[in-house]
Amino acid sequence: MPIYELACDAGHRSETLQASTDPLPACPACGAATRKLPSGFGVGGTASVPPPAERMPQTWKGTHRGDRDYVTHLRRVADARRDLEARNPELAGDHRPVLAHEGRFEGSPLRAGDPAPPRPAGADGAAGEGSAT
Ligand SMILES: [Zn+2]
Numbered sequence: 001m002p003i004y005e006l007a008c009d010a011g012h013r014s015e016t017l018q019a020s021t022d023p024l025p026a027c028p029a030c031g032a033a034t035r036k037l038p039s040g041f042g043v044g045g046t047a048s049v050p051p052p053a054e055r056m057p058q059t060w061k062g063t064h065r066g067d068r069d070y071v072t073h074l075r076r077v078a079d080a081r082r083d084l085e086a087r088n089p090e091l092a093g094d095h096r097p098v099l100a101h102e103g104r105f106e107g108s109p110l111r112a113g114d115p116a117p118p119r120p121a122g123a124d125g126a127a128g129e130g131s132a133t
Pocket residue numbers: 008009010011012027028029030031032
């Protein structure tokens with residue numbers, strides 16, 4: 001079965017392994033409808049650029065529940081990316097572990113070593129910083 005790279009209107013990227021006639025799955029990040037992208041990378045393609053770790057599936061569901069063929073593909077892509085970054089260190093992104101990437105961290109995942117961002121105003125009611133006595 002071919003692997004398709006998908007994108008939703010919010011810009012999330014994902015991949016799916018399925019027959020070309022099957023309906024496309026919803027975006028795993030936000031649930032919106034997806035569309036196929038022109039094939040960007042393939043297994044072993046020399047002209048293709050493997051995606052950075054941030055664009056690899058981050059969840060069990062994102063690996064199609066551990067689909068063997070898909071996980072093998074992901075491993076090859078990850079290996080290709082690692083080789084690419086070894087040859088081109090400037091391409092290496094932020095490799096610190098992601099501590100949180102859901103809820104208010106969805107847009108900007110919290111990485112190990114990052115300071116905790118300020119709480120949104122009013123998110124926790126009146127109890128907050130600054131005493132009003
Ligand atoms: Zn999305």
